[in-house]
Amino acid sequence: MKRFLLALMILFLITACGGNNASDSPTADLPAQLPPSPEPFSSSPTQEIITQEIDPATCISPQPTQDDVDRALSFTGKLFDTQDWERTYTVAVDKVSITWYSERLTSIAFLEALIFPCGYEELDLDLFFSVDNWVIVFGNYQSYEYIDECRLDSGVRLYQFITVDQGFEYDVHYWVVNDTDTRVISVMVVTPIESQVLIDEFSYSLFPQLPEC
Helix, strand or coil: HHHHHHHCCCCCHHHHCCCCCCCCCCCCCCCCCCCCCCCCCCCCHHHHHHHHHHHHHHHCCCCCCHHHHHHHHHCCCCCCCCCCEEEEEECCCCCCEEEEECCCCCEEEEEEEEECCCCHHHHHHHHHHHHHHHHCCCCCCCCEEEEEEEEEECCEEEEEEEECCCCCCEEEEEEEECCCCCCCEEEEEEEEEECCHHHHHHHHHCCCCCCCC
């Protein structure tokens, strides 16, 4: 199992060709590396309806700009800019993905800046961040359990889970932020379940208005 997880981490780092500060030897004690989320509306049953309702002339390019990259890299401030964390990031069509992992803290943080070229509504996000999405997000874990969700009127959502990897349980806080009319940012933090103080600290630092449900 340790060889499998090591191979999985190395494969992720190889594919993150745009990454910085990538580590070649993460330990097997880390929770499973997180795959990227599905592309916006790539397989959504509402895609045809959305296309009909929105004038194609109002759609933008799905290709991230340098502003999108800068926004993603700066979104968490200096929270993970310490020697405890290693960072990789990739730029793809309609998204910028960033992963931080800490060997000492046995924790992972993951951010995606998603581009919805023709815009989105709250119902679209309800459908996007649903069971199909969680199956992909937690696909490398042995299991996951949905705990709770809550949201603010400002467009910030929080989903809470417990996951299991190699027999160890982890707390997961997953936020979704309506950043602009065409852009959504998701942030996920995964820490050992016994490290309650740790996830509380990260949650309050990232989203003091919604650290937990």
